Each structure stands twice: as C-alpha cells, then as structure tokens.
Amino acid sequence: MAKGFVPNIKQLPKFMKEDPGILQGHRACAGCGCAIILRQIMMARRKPIVIANATGCMEVVTTIFPYTAWRTPWIHVAFENAAAVAAGIDAGRNKLQRAGRFSGDKDISVDYDVVALAGDGGTYDIGLQALSGALERWHNFMYVLYDNEAYMNTGIQRSGGTPFGAWTTTTPVGKKIKGKPLTKKPIVDIVVAHRIPYAATVSPAYWVDALKKFRKGFETEGPAFIHAYGVCPRGWRTDTKDTIKLSKLAVETCFFPLYEVINSEWYLTGPSLTIAKNPDRKKPVEEYLKLQGRFRHMMLPENKWMVEKFQELVDENWEIILKRAKNV
Amino acid sequence: MSKRGWREIPIAGIPFLKSTEYHTGDWKVFRPVIDGEKCIKCGNCWVFCPDSAIEWDGDSVPEPNYDYCKGCGICAEECPVNAIEMVR
Numbered sequence: 427m428a429k430g431f432v433p434n435i436k437q438l439p440k441f442m443k444e445d446p447g448i449l450q451g452h453r454a455c456a457g458c459g460c461a462i463i464l465r466q467i468m469m470a471r472r473k474p475i476v477i478a479n480a481t482g483c484m485e486v487v488t489t490i491f492p493y494t495a496w497r498t499p500w501i502h503v504a505f506e507n508a509a510a511v512a513a514g515i516d517a518g519r520n521k522l523q524r525a526g527r528f529s530g531d532k533d534i535s536v537d538y539d540v541v542a543l544a545g546d547g548g549t550y551d552i553g554l555q556a557l558s559g560a561l562e563r564w565h566n567f568m569y570v571l572y573d574n575e576a577y578m579n580t581g582i583q584r585s586g587g588t589p590f591g592a593w594t595t596t597t598p599v600g601k602k603i604k605g606k607p608l609t610k611k612p613i614v615d616i617v618v619a620h621r622i623p624y625a626a627t628v629s630p631a632y633w634v635d636a637l638k639k640f641r642k643g644f645e646t647e648g649p650a651f652i653h654a655y656g657v658c659p660r661g662w663r664t665d666t667k668d669t670i671k672l673s674k675l676a677v678e679t680c681f682f683p684l685y686e687v688i689n690s691e692w693y694l695t696g697p698s699l700t701i702a703k704n705p706d707r708k709k710p711v712e713e714y715l716k717l718q719g720r721f722r723h724m725m726l727p728e729n730k731w732m733v734e735k736f737q738e739l740v741d742e743n744w745e746i747i748l749k750r751a752k753n754v
Numbered sequence: 755m756s757k758r759g760w761r762e763i764p765i766a767g768i769p770f771l772k773s774t775e776y777h778t779g780d781w782k783v784f785r786p787v788i789d790g791e792k793c794i795k796c797g798n799c800w801v802f803c804p805d806s807a808i809e810w811d812g813d814s815v816p817e818p819n820y821d822y823c824k825g826c827g828i829c830a831e832e833c834p835v836n837a838i839e840m841v842r
Contacts (some may be wrong), residue, residue: 435797439812450806450822451773456781457826461804493776494769515839633801659826667827 433634438469445497447471452495454487455664459657459673460545460572460706461487462630467541467570470640474498474538476515480508480553482545482578483658484572490667491611499538505552509560509569512542515566539644540567547577550586550611561649568650571613572659574658582661586611587679590739591651591732593720594661604723604732609739617651618687624650626686626695631673635696637687655682663719675714680709680744685751692750703754711737774822778805782825784840790815792837799829799838 447468449509454461467475474554476499479485485502488495503511527536542560544553549571557569576594577583584594584606591605599605617625624646626639636654643650655676657669664672676682677697684698696703701707712733715721724732748754788799793815807823810816811815818829830838 436812439797439800439810442806443809443811446806448806449773450819451776451778453773453776453778454804456804456824457828458804460820462802465801465804465806488773489769490776491767492769493773494771495773503760630802665827667831669804669826669828670832 427595431638431707433637433643433754440504442469442575447497448538449495449497451493452488454483455658455660456489456664457616457657457659457669458483459655459659460574462638462669463570463572463628463654463656464488464543466628466630466633466636467543467581467640469500470637470644472539472641472644474536475541475644477501477543478503478508480542480544480548481505482548482572483566483574484543484545499750505548507556508542508544508548508553509557509567512540512567512569513560513565514562515540516567524566533641536706540565542567542569544569544571545578546562546571546573546575546587547585549573550613554616557617560617560622561617561622561651563704564648566646566648568646570640570643570650570652570654572654572656574656574661575610576658578661580656590736591721591724593663593723599723603731604685605720612743614651614687615652618690620649621690622651623689624686626650626682627682628652628654629677629682630656631652631670631686632677632684632696635684639674639695652704660746661720663722664717668717671749672714672717675709679709679711679714679740681711681714681740681745683747685747691752692747693753694747694751699753702748702751777821778824779807779819779821782823783828784825784842785820785823786818786825786827786829787841788818788839789837789839792835792839794835796834798832798834800829804819804828806817 461584522536575587582594583596588606589610593605597606628636657672659666800808807819808816
C-alpha cells in the first residue's frame, strides 16, 4: 500500500524544469512507453541519483555518440551486469560516506540513490544471475525493469518476458507455431523469493501510483525491485497514440495487475484493488489483444482457441495473486 | 611493465554534447495544437509525453515544443476535454 509520498502536481513541473534528469531530444521511437517510465523515475527523486543502465532500448536511444540525454551520473554496462555495477556503486558510496570524503565540499555529494535500469532481456534472460547476486548481498539500490516484452532494439526477438502467442521475428506465425508457444516468466515471484524488502509492479498510465512506488523504492533500506510495463508501439505493431490506453487496458484486463510486495506480504494497489473488490469491472482480455498487431493472428476464427488459452492463463495468474494478497 | 591503478585506466567513451542539440521534431507528420480555452490544466499531456516536449510551469496552458515533439499523439488521446488537436 503506497502511502507517504504524495506528488504535488503544482510543484512537479517546476521541479522537472529546474532539474529535468532526462532531456528532450533522445531518440526513442514516437510513443515509447519506456521513455515515460524514465520521466516518472525522475519525477519521484528525493536525492541525486546514479544510474547503471544495461544495454537495451533506453541505453541506445539516450546516448547516441556524442549526444547524451542524461542529466544525472550514468554508466552504460553490459547486458548481464547492471545489478552488479549498481552493487559496486552502492559499496563505493558506503565507503566514501564512512571515510568522510568530500564532507566539506559543497559541489560534490556522496549522498545519493542508486538505480539499476534494465530491459526485459537484461533481466529475465541475461542479467538474472547478477540481479539474484545483488539481491542476496542486500545492496541498497533500486532495480527498475522496463518490460517491453521482447528484444526490441535488436529487432523484436523473443525474450523470457514475451507473453503467450505474441508474434516476434524468432517466433513467427506459420503452420508449425503461431507466435510464442510458451508463457511469460513470473519475474516478480523469482525476485520476491529472495525475501527482499520491496517489490512492485508499475504501469505508467497510473502515474500517481507509479510515482509513489518509485519513491518507496528509493526510500527502502536494502534492495527494491520495480517491474514497469513499457508499451512498445514499434515492436507490438500498435498505433503510437494508444500507448497509455494499452498500459491502462493491461491493468484493467488483469494481464498486468498492480501490486506491491513489502517484506514478502502482497498488497494489491490502485485499480487492481478496485477490480478485486468489484470483479465485474474486469475486462475481457480480447479488448487488450485486438489493439495489437503482434496478436493479429489470434483474431482469426481458426485461432479462437488462442484467445481462450490467453484468457485462461491471465485468470490463473490473477487467482494466484488474489490468494496471496493481504488486503482483499 | 609497471603496475597500473584505477586512476591510469583509460576512460571509456564519454558523450559530451546535450541531446537537445539534436532536433527530433522533424520526425513528425502531425503536430499537436492545444486550445487554451478548452484546457483545464490537468497536466495529463505533460505527464504522458515520452519526449518531454510539452513545456508546462504548472499554472499556464501547456505549450508543445515542436523542436522535439515526435508527433505520437498520446497527448491528444489522453486529454480529458479534447483540447488537443493533431494538425498536419
């Protein structure tokens, strides 16, 4: 239950104007959902932040040599070690603070928050062992996973985060297979199994909820994990203007429920809590699927079973979360 | 070969120009035009713009910066009072 920090809309624009964190002119595709997540991280800051960014869309689009869109200290690391480098930054900060270095210096601050930023490829598949290691060592950092459900910047290859039935270039739609035959990896379950103090899911469409969760992640003493849902109009074959609509629909159909896990206790938040209390507000998953070109083959009459299977998987996942949630 | 500390390791590539020098505004086909009379100053367009292209101080009517706007149309779609129109 995200409490405490309440963003003041009258003060946020001034705060973002003075210290934007991320500049205009980065080269994300038009309508990029992940770029909205970056802005929301910047809006939720309480201190200066240092970012370790794994290879992925947000690394590629923000720092095309010699330009950079970042106004915060930022380091590009390889696909697999965003969490390991963030752990090192955290250890370095602790050492500097203990040694009292730069304590009299007005221009240099050694009091900052550490953020590891990685896409779904860098978290689900390649960076999982570094993430697991950093969580086990209990480093004080926030890991933000922006999930656009495939390797988008290299050309839409499937990842562990790709949902059932989605078309990608490596899971094409043909006679043998129709999109990805397997399901999405339950990454939050894996992360929560480390018994970390804070984990949450975030949809940029519900931005007050998102800002509260990012702020909670910053305030957590110890590792925090945020799973953010980033719509990718290019890879999902959607209209650029539908980005926020899809972020909303994913939550309303319970495909991507919003919840937070505090010390292994599950709490539903925002719109997902409303749906849990009034089950008739839950929308059929078809509404979410039919907007996207990557699920176009599912809309054909002979592939109706895929929509039903998708709905089954979503319901199954939702039931599991309802059973776990403490506040329903 | 002498021992090298971390201070002697060559520095990796450092981007040294601000991305604001690169104008992404010429990507767009449609540009958003905000109707100041209809606008209720809710800030939805400002929050949801992926390119930080809507400039807003919190009090006045938000203004799109056409140098960086990529014309995705999220602002027009999410405006609760339909004050934003996409014009070619």
